Amino acid sequence: xxxxxxxxxxxxxxxxxxxxxxxxxxxxxxxxxxxxxxxxxxxxxxxxxxxxxxxxxxxxxxxxxxxxxxxxxxxxxxxxxxxxxxxxxxxxxxxxxxxxxxxxxxxxxxxxxxxxxxxxxxxxxxxxxxxxxxxxxxxxxxxxxxxxxxxxxxxxxxxxxxxxxxxxxxxxxxxxxxxxxxxxxxxxxxxxxxxxxxxxxxxxxxxxxxxxxxxxxxxxxxxxxxxxxxxxxxxxxxxxxxxxxxxxxxxxxxxxxxxxxxxxxxx
Amino acid sequence: xxxxxxxxxxxxxxxxxxxxxxxxxxxxxxxxxxxxxxxxxxxxxxxxxxxxxxxxxxxxxxxxxxxxxxxxxxxxxxxxxxxxxxxxxxxxxxxxxxxxxxxxxxxxxxxxxxxxxxxxxxxxxxxxxxxxxxxxxxxxxxxxxxxxxxxxxxxxxxxxxxxxxxxxxxxxxxxxxxxxxxxxxxxxxxxxxxxxxxxxxxxxxxxxxxxxxxxxxxxxxxxxxxxxxxxxxxxxxxxxxxxxxxxxxxxxxxxxxxxxxxxxxxxxxxxxxxxxxxxxxxxxxxxxxxxxxxxxxxxxxxxxxxxxxxxxxxxxxxxxxxxxxxxxxxxxxxxxxxxxxxxxxxxxxxxxxxxxxxxxxxxxxxxxxxxxxxxxxxxxxxxxxxxxxxxxxxxxxxxxxxxxxxxxxxxxxxxxxxxxxxxxxxxxxxxxxxxxxxxxxxxxx
Ligand code: SF4
Numbered sequence: 001x002x003x004x005x006x007x008x009x010x011x012x013x014x015x016x017x018x019x020x021x022x023x024x025x026x027x028x029x030x031x032x033x034x035x036x037x038x039x040x041x042x043x044x045x046x047x048x049x050x051x052x053x054x055x056x057x058x059x060x061x062x063x064x065x066x067x068x069x070x071x072x073x074x075x076x077x078x079x080x081x082x083x084x085x086x087x088x089x090x091x092x093x094x095x096x097x098x099x100x101x102x103x104x105x106x107x108x109x110x111x112x113x114x115x116x117x118x119x120x121x122x123x124x125x126x127x128x129x130x131x132x133x134x135x136x137x138x139x140x141x142x143x144x145x146x147x148x149x150x151x152x153x154x155x156x157x158x159x160x161x162x163x164x165x166x167x168x169x170x171x172x173x174x175x176x177x178x179x180x181x182x183x184x185x186x187x188x189x190x191x192x193x194x195x196x197x198x199x200x201x202x203x204x205x206x207x208x209x210x211x212x213x214x215x216x217x218x219x220x221x222x223x224x225x226x227x228x229x230x231x232x233x234x235x236x237x238x239x240x241x242x243x244x245x246x247x248x249x250x251x252x253x254x255x256x257x258x259x260x261x262x263x264x265x266x267x
Numbered sequence: 268x269x270x271x272x273x274x275x276x277x278x279x280x281x282x283x284x285x286x287x288x289x290x291x292x293x294x295x296x297x298x299x300x301x302x303x304x305x306x307x308x309x310x311x312x313x314x315x316x317x318x319x320x321x322x323x324x325x326x327x328x329x330x331x332x333x334x335x336x337x338x339x340x341x342x343x344x345x346x347x348x349x350x351x352x353x354x355x356x357x358x359x360x361x362x363x364x365x366x367x368x369x370x371x372x373x374x375x376x377x378x379x380x381x382x383x384x385x386x387x388x389x390x391x392x393x394x395x396x397x398x399x400x401x402x403x404x405x406x407x408x409x410x411x412x413x414x415x416x417x418x419x420x421x422x423x424x425x426x427x428x429x430x431x432x433x434x435x436x437x438x439x440x441x442x443x444x445x446x447x448x449x450x451x452x453x454x455x456x457x458x459x460x461x462x463x464x465x466x467x468x469x470x471x472x473x474x475x476x477x478x479x480x481x482x483x484x485x486x487x488x489x490x491x492x493x494x495x496x497x498x499x500x501x502x503x504x505x506x507x508x509x510x511x512x513x514x515x516x517x518x519x520x521x522x523x524x525x526x527x528x529x530x531x532x533x534x535x536x537x538x539x540x541x542x543x544x545x546x547x548x549x550x551x552x553x554x555x556x557x558x559x560x561x562x563x564x565x566x567x568x569x570x571x572x573x574x575x576x577x578x579x580x581x582x583x584x585x586x587x588x589x590x591x592x593x594x595x596x597x598x599x600x601x602x603x604x605x606x607x608x609x610x611x612x613x614x615x616x617x618x619x620x621x622x623x624x625x626x627x628x629x630x631x632x633x634x635x636x637x638x639x640x641x642x643x644x645x646x647x648x649x650x651x652x653x654x655x656x657x658x659x660x661x662x663x664x665x666x667x668x669x670x671x672x673x674x675x676x677x678x679x680x681x682x683x684x685x686x687x688x689x690x691x692x693x694x695x696x697x698x699x700x701x702x703x704x705x706x707x708x709x710x711x712x
Contacts, residue, residue, distance in 0.1 A: 228317040
């Protein structure tokens, strides 16, 4: 028997795996104090209980969520699972336990600590994915759009629809360095795949010119008499700047005739 | 002249235009196209002055036949001039768009030859974008006052948003500083656009695929501080524009001295950023908080209090409205409490259905208790044993330094006496508190 006060679950890191933890918790009438990933370094004094991912169990849990607490709640924990919140797995489990007890009203229990913690985490996720829809910068290599990001939350699943609707006829690639994953798209299908590392080729002359034009625009559009770096920083935290073209290395001016460059775009 | 030089000149000439939002319409590219738009708008960057960059904001040309005295592009100004060809501009836009630098294009222009010719150039650039590149992203175009209405109609079919700038808040100011423009030449196209939007929306109900005319609505902007118009006049005008012309946004821009002219503030005048900030706060109160212009300012009090935001200022003069029981008060009343914003008011309404809210709950819901505590109770209870004096409230709303300045301007005779909040401090401009300047336009109130 596991002692309640230091019961630890170890799961495989998948959403289904987490749902199996929920299943286990109900099945054994126990509540873990931690839910950890396979590669979590063993700093715990107690050995963790291994939770096997069993699709049959997870689908039972999955089906019960909208039934008991509505689709909003399901959608909500799916997003909560993408966040970078500490102990998110445990909070999701506790959230679902509350949901089974209180039903649909769980989504209104904003002052409950578990619910509140997850709401804040999801807000952070939504915020970051919204910001990145704007801050992502593509470079074009061989007519493929390539971008890198380093988000705190796992935002790629939330960006797929946006960029697929923005560039339906393009081929693009967004590499998430934090999570080692990439969103790849070609007309009209997308996938998120694991990627180890990404090395970008040198930009060609045309790519270089557009980067410099953009930097020129960025520097010129500021009204110097209103310079306000604090305000800029609060809207666009510095951690995003790394991959943004406007903060890239110093421009060297090259000459470009626009008439020639975008011909391939015209059908 | 190469495209780098053109971009530099035509961006520099466009930067004083305030609007850069890409909001108001949801759409996605049709097959074979490129581009989408999100109703909430997307900022792609923020410039060094902290303003959102969403659109490629440039002029078609900065050549201008007019001589508006407050404008860098006025005919009499000695400045380098440039013009994009429609195709150059279209290609620049599409190449920036592909790299996700921008959400679309904000196109304005000086008056080249005459308003009609200028508008034809703009139409051609947008036609190339929409037809040849099949561009579905966001386009905001400026209607040049005096343009033939047939051309405005064509421009409107190519854009998501249009704007006609009011420029200055009164007819007399216009007469003085923009001799080529008149109230009529500005309001006529605004009215025309409004009517077309209305007609178009009934067409769309009748024929689902009727092409859309300016689906994200129209906006305008005016310059603050170049003329003696008061905050009260400006706010009333703003309210009128929302009501009468159904504008989506009214933007304000603090006048940056660009010309030596006896009719204008001198070149060393600092732009009245604090006034602009207060106007934006008041504008939010009009649009989202259910306030009217006359509640915030009136004939006797024509200027904003530089030390207090308009909502706090209102609250301090309506202490009889408070304290408010957050567990009971209707949503529209909650919105009037300093420290409670639209989001936290909504959350309060949801959360109190399930539990009686206490002060520590409110914190979780995003209420700024530091401000709100003086104005609310949680089912009979006020926070601790606060004795509410106006000075206490003021302390909570301002930093120590600001409070010091406030007291200098509004000497406090005695703790219990009603503060003379309504008098205007004599020297507003020099000592305006820094922290408020640094707060950004969009910060919630
Ligand atoms: S018409 Fe426009 S561009 Fe020309 S001077 Fe007047 S404000 Fe400036």
